[in-house]
Amino acid sequence: MVAPLDTASSEADAPRAARQAGLLFLISAVLSLxxxxxxxxxxxxxLVIAATDLTLTVVTFLLPWRRWPARSTAGLALAAWTLIGGSTWAIGGGIGSGSGAFFVLAFAWMGLHHSRRMILANAPVAASTYLVAVLVSDAPRQLLLGAVLLVSFAVSIGLIIEGRVRRLKAAREVIVEEQRWRAALMTTLAHDVRSPLTTIEGVLEIIADDADLPAHLRPLVAAAARQTSRLTTLATNLLDLERVEGGKLLLDWQDVDVEKLSQQVAELLGGTDVSVDVDSGLTVRADPMRLQQMVVNLGTNAQRHGKPPVVIGARSAGAGVEIFVRDHGDGVPAADRPQLFQRLNRTDGNPESVGLGLWIVRLLAQAHGGDVVHRAADPGSEFVITLPVLSNLATAQQPSGDGARASGADLPVPGSV
Structure with missing residues (x-):
């Protein structure tokens, strides 16, 4: 729910507000000296004012603000009004003393971290302190009107900032609520869609294997099988997306025969335009299902956007293994390369592209302690997954033996998720 408008801006982060106030006190101390x-x-x-400023600076950085509500930092404003008034009296220059600028900054700080009610409650206290300091200082009395205007200006600045922050927070709450709804919807759809898709895939396989199936229907059945497989992949990607963002992705670490896995992926992709070129005996420590998912996503991407032949290969690379998928198409335009692995990337303009495949590949590769990159080929493109031969991440998080599981909450998943 969106916070009420009169209290939204008071729900600030207390440690951040305190640190910012501490920096203002520190600057005030330097200028006083x-x-x-x-x-x-x-x-x-x-000297007394500077010492007090420095003391408050230390206090604002040392106190355990996280234990207290954000409104607790409002007490720092009372100290600020006193110090600003003292500086104005000591320097004796009224507005020209420079303390007026800190008066404005203090109200701007209040606008960032406190409610409108708190700003209005501080206004008479701050105004009285400042105006009294001008009256008892050696400043000309004609500066009194300027001081009144400055007070009004500073309070107005604080209110304007508070209003803007309040609206931004309300908009952020709406976005957060929409994201929760989206996540719940995608997870529900992905779970509910995968079961019937599995049944449909099984039925299509039986129909395709029927020798009595008329020849003119076989292309239609094959097309239906491809689209069903695409929907299954999309549902899996959506589930993985939510698992990664929720820190619930689990990896089943095993020693994977890369050549065997590549052959399986080639069969899944189908067609005579997919070949395998893997160094014999190459193994990697990984989750076999997730690794297969990564290679399938890259292979599907190569078939959809590139041209045959598509090559699935792997080679040793120092202390790791490079698993690559290459096509022989026109390649990726240089302008589109920075966005290749971003979520919901649709730079290719293909209406069948959802924009999650490459992003999921990168998340899964990084969860394995590796990464994926694009390399321009001549002709075509090559997408390369780099994984450690024996992942230090895997061995550190599991006992010896296959099938041990590691929680995605402990994996190095990037913040972009």
Whole structure:
């Protein structure tokens, strides 16, 4: 739910608000010390003000603000009004003393971290402190009107900032709620869609194997099987997306025969335009299902956007293994390469592309302690998954033996998720 408008801006992050106030106190201390050169007869009060500023700076960084509500930092404003008033009196220059700028900054800080009600409650206290300091200082009395205007201006700045922050927070709450709804919807759809898709795939396989199936229907059955497989892959990708974002992705670490896995992927992709070129005896420590998913996604991408032949290969690369999928098409335009692995990337303009496949590949590769990159080929493109031969991540998180599982919450999944 969106927070009520009159309290939304008061729900700030207390540690961040305190640190920002501490920086303001520190700057005030430095300027108070610098002012001694221009008003040496006020050296003692300025030293007291600077010492108080430095003390407050230390306090704001050391106190356990996370234990307290955000409104607790409003007490720092009371100290600020007192110090600003003291500086104004000590320097004796009213608005020209420079303390007026800190008056405006203090209200701007309140606008960022506190409610409109809190700003209005502080306004008379701050105004009284500042105006009294101007009256008792040596500043000309005509500066009093300017001080009144400055007070009004500073309070207005605080209110404007508070209003903007309040609206931004309300909009953020709406976005967060929409994201929760989207996540729940995608997860539900993915779970509910996969069961009937499995049944449909089985029925299509039986129909395709029927020797009595008329020849003119075979292309239609094959097309239906491909689209059903595509929907299954999409549902799996959506589930993986939510698992990664929720820190619930599980990996089943095993020693995987890369050549055997590549042959299986080639069969899944179908057609005579897919070949396998893998160094014999190459193995990698990985989750076989997730690794197969990565290679299938790259192979499907090569078939959809490239040209045959498609080559699934693997080779040793230092302390790791490179598993690559290459096509012989026109390649990826240079302008589109930076967005290749972004979520919901649709730069290719293909209406059948959802924009999750390559992004899921990168997430899964990084969860294995590796990565995936694009390399321009001549002709075509080559997508390369790099994985450790024996992942330190896997051995550190599991006992010896196949089938041990590692939680995705402990995996190095990038923040972009």
């Amino acid at each position: 610098a002012a001694i050169a221009s008003v040496p007869d006020r050296r003692d009060p300025l």
